[in-house]
Amino acid sequence: MLRYVLRRLLLTIPLLVGISLVSFLMMHMAPGGPIGAGTDMNPKATAESRARLQAYYGLDQPLHIQYGRWLGRLATLDFGDSFSPDGRPVAEKIKERIPITLTINVLSMGLIFLVAIPVGIYSAVRRGSVFDRISTVAVFTGFAIPTFWLALLLMILFGVKLGWLPISGISSMDYDNLGTLGRIADRGKHLLLPVLLAGFTGLAGMSRYMRSNMLEVIRQDYIATARAKGLPEGTVVFRHAMRNALLPVITILGLSVPDLLGGSVIFETIFSIPGMGQLFYQGVMSRDYPLIMGILTIGAVLTLLGNLLADVGYALADPRIRQG
């Protein structure tokens, strides 16, 4: 097992180097230049101050030297300073934004599992039933709904028409004056819609996936054997079939990381949630090169980590993988 994990870890090293190279080159092959947006619109920016900026960020050096420097700093999680007026280190900015994004994504993953797995199993076991048909329609609709649109509709319904839920931010104005329970309730109210929406597409995907896994497993000979032995249907479904159908779900968990991160840009912007997605959006709008590079790299590393955890988790659960 340890060997498997080590081998898997070694495989990620060239990928990491590749990721850093791609994100670095991509930023620099783009026209406009890193100091374009900040200085073009500022009439006070003289040619001289531009040149200073250029030197400050090392932009006058050849690309490979810039990359070398950047990679060196990357190893110490130093992404440089943001181009934005506050000029704070990118790493610091990202660090204060990451917890809220991860919290929402972890909660929505929990939601996906709690809802999608039972739905998928039940649909498969009762294939062709009314429940299966309704859930299939719901799944297809779920795949096709633009999340940001659903967010708007839910905001109109619960925020504007009914007034039950707040539609922006992560806490109310009087948050500081609330007691502990009040604070939890307040946070919960603010996060309810974002968590639901972050998990929405995943919900559809996972229940479909679980359903087809389950259908695949139910056809296997050992299920027929279990039934032939006279085991009750519940035992057959939950003991024999579900365990095996759940295995590939571990992989999906890891693979869903990039989609969740990408989605966080959308819903954090809509709900004004101060997370990494919103920070990224702001960075993109103001062409904050170091910030974009930093978040892009972190996003890729998180994705890689997700894949790694998925593979290791799978190997832990299924001995065939780690030995074969």
Place this chain on the structure above:
Amino acid sequence: MNESAGIGRDFARRLLRNRLTAAGGAVILFFFLVAAIPGLFSSHAPNRIDIVNILRPPSTDHPLGTDDLGRDVLARVAYGARISLSVGFVAVGIAMLIGLVVGLLSGFYGGSVDAVLMRFVDMMLCFPSFFLILSVIAFIGPSIWNIMIIIGLTGWMGVARLVRAETLSLKERDFVAAGRAQGAGNARIIFRHVLPNTLAPILVAATLGVAGAILTESALSFLGIGVQPPTPSWGNILTAGKDNIEYAWWLSLFPGLAILVTVLGYNLLGEGIRDAADPRLKGR
């Protein structure tokens, strides 16, 4: 020759027999019609500003209401169909082309070509694609063409893997060996024997890909970094919907419905093609 025509007919029959697939196809045809002649659906010009009639709810004159500049929402949604559909097609065309070339080369030649190309695919897949798209747009700026190209350039990896896997299994088949025995070169083998046999899965991937590209474009336009106003796109009409969320529900409802129905149509058609091409997968 006769046999392949028979297979084609059989395929078409299976495809149309599935009612959901037919419904998906009908929806797509309908939106093609809308995109081709949007004037048929609304007599208003999509960019005509009418200060007197700002944010009017649906009425007989404006069946879907008006937006914050008094423009007719139905006209904008109809003209927006052009944008969404063309972004979907061009982006997927680019993705398919790259994916096909990479997949064929990788699968057919194997060895170091395969290793290099597939490691590159792995690397590209590490980037959350929405992050990648946003970053590139930040640098080259948002425009319809840029959006199409970027969505295409960030969406080919799945196709490449798919085509590679198909090619790997196809090149071991007897008809390829027979082609070789007759003295066919690599190019002929690839284009006459391998490529045509990968078309069914590619068609499925392309149909589902169009749906994904339409969703991505609408999200980008909604965030203000996609298709730029005044050009109407389903996504940027929704931006106005968000800005006027407390007064004008119709601005939020209808463009989103258009996206939903179109994407649903492509997904149903894609699933239908998959089932028709490989009936064993039906209902899975």
